[in-house]
Amino acid sequence: MTSRQTPAIIIGIRDYGEADKVVTFLTPAQGRVTGIAKHAKKSRKRFANCLEPLNRVEFFLAPKSRGELEFIQKGELVNSFPSLRRDLKRLGAAAVLAELAGLMAAPPEMVAEVFQTLEGVLGLLENGGPPDSLLPAFLLRLLSLGGYGPRLQACLKCSQEPKAPLYFSVPQGGVVCGPCSRGAAGPLLPLSPGAWKLLRMAQGMEREKLPRLRFPRRQRDESLAIFRAFLRHHLGKPMKSWAFWDKVAMAKEGN
Ligand SMILES: [Zn+2]
Secondary structure (H helix, E strand, C coil), X not given: CCCEEEEEEEEEEEEECCCEXXXXXXXXXXXXXXXXXXXXXXXXXXXXXCCCCCCEEEEEEECCCCCCCEEEEEEEEEECCHHHHCCHHHXXXXXXXXXXXXXXXXXXXXXXXXXXXXXXXXXXXXXXXXXXXXXXXXXXXXXHHCCCCCECCCCCCCCCCCCCCEEEECCCCXXXXXXXXXXXXXXXXXXXXXXXXXXHHHXXXXXXXXXXXXXXXXXXXXHHHHHHHHHHHHHCCCCCCHHHHHXXXXXXXXX
16 A cells, blocks of 8 residues: 655644654645654654654655544654744744644635645744744734634724724624724724734735734734634634743743
8 A cells, every 4th residue: 555645744742652652733635634653752763853843744644544543654854943943932923823723724725725824934933033923913814714814804893994992802703893892792802903904904915925014012912812812712712822822922021
């Protein structure tokens, strides 16, 4: 039986039994996949420096029966993003984006684009791109690719261009203006005109241009608070990687 080869970005790894590892990874054709790497703890040859979260690898997968885990025969490292790993804040942003990409890679026609978007932003972080701006801009892009794009163009209730004060309705996933906020479904989070403008701009941009956007700290925090509450509401549970981001972002900013 022939194995098939696929590009992959590793999202998570856990030990399985004495010798094996269970690996969750993102692929451009199948989205998020879980596979088992037999004897991975011992076999340095088959998985040389390969099995680390965020690594971009090539995996060789054996044919499997329906419903079984993919069987990972071999892996080859393509990029371990070494410079990103030396900066905790960039690593924190990468971890959130990788977890979200795994969750958003569901619509089949979007899977390849989700993979390329994650690979692209990991490369930007590796080359010193600012995590404060790349994190909100690419979170928004991944949400849109997964069909969870927030509605930011006009007030959800009156359809007018909203004027300050603006709010974001977490359950409805969009912006409401001050007068409409009284009857809107809550929780409602405040959204400053500056953050709203940046997010609206990010939503209409081509992916190649997203790295040009700069989110000042307040706009970054408002945007992240909105995405986080929105995701928690729709997923029914918090994403694991936010705790790490909180720790590293705060440590660096001294509060
Ligand atoms: Zn309104």
